[in-house]
Amino acid sequence: AIFGAICLASRLSSPFHAFVLLEVAAVYFALGPILLAKIRSVPLLVATVGVCCYLLLQLSMTIFWTYMCVLAFVNGFCPLLFVRLQRHKNNIHGPWDEAIVSDFREENGSASSI
Template identity: 80%
Template sequence: MEHTRRKPWRKNLYENSDYEDNYTDPSFLQDLKTNQNLQTYTFLEAFVGAAHLSLQISIVTTFLVVFHYLYTDGVSPQNILVKAVCATIIGYLVYSVRNLRFAQIIEDLKTAAAVLVFGYIFSPLLHTLTDSVSTDTIFSMTFVVLILHLIFFDYGISAAIVSNAISLNAAIFGAICLASRLSSSFHAFVLLEVAAVYFALGPILVEKIFNLPLVLAAIATCCHFLLQISVTLFWTYSCVLVFINLFCPLLFVRLQRHKNNIHGPWDEAIVNDSSGS
């Protein structure tokens, strides 16, 4: 009889004093929805997404290849600098082919000249900046900051972890660490200019022209040079790419069927702004 005299339960905290604190009315779950606005991906879509990471890993790898040749004097720094300048000019033309204006070209040339001049002036300082640090420590620090560069890099997704500033600063810091191990300040200058091309200018161009042939070309280039340097490095690089481009997309696609998001009355309230209507 006491139960029948209670007021009908309502989704209002201050009107349910007759009910126990843990009472759940059957009507409470009528608004339950599962997997609302769920977006599923095919293996091809997941593969293309992973290709962005593979491309950036390949870019970092080619930068380390450049360092290796400078470190071992396998290639003259003048040769690398000329190639870096030519690649920069070609990339600039590709990026600005539809918006080339004489005034803009002059401004960009001034900026490039300033970067080269100041880079050359400060290269002796940067070359001796970490002389007191052991080579093993320098290489370990470089590995860590390049991993941070890959973690925080913008791969075209909206996520809280993405930070262009952290990614770029980590890559430049790694380049400065490696530059201190080279034989001369001019070697350090060349490596830092290559780092600026790879990590500051490169992402701007890659974002515009990204495609699978570009990824394959970058991977082929890395494989070619790594085979000349070390077979172990080649297989390590290959295994990492297989894991990223095949295993991870397959696992991601298979696990999508287990995704189960629930939405209901317990979700945070969203206030609709109707002032404009």
């Protein structure tokens, strides 16, 4: 991701804009995962969802139920569907696959031909 930001920064008009883009990329892609690992906790998640639900209830019952349905769909139904559909997954082999190197002994049929 940092390499992508460097490639994009080369297309910007000024060094200032390039520096800002690289700084934001460093914060999001290099330091962001460290911050997320430190603040990721179940109590914080429950508190955030609870506050969001409370504020949505104050705003509108329709928006609240839409939010709850989307939340249940994205966090419940989609992963369940993904796990259940894994057995129907096909592996397509083609020229884009890595090369499989066969053993020389297997090609000739015996080990004595070496």
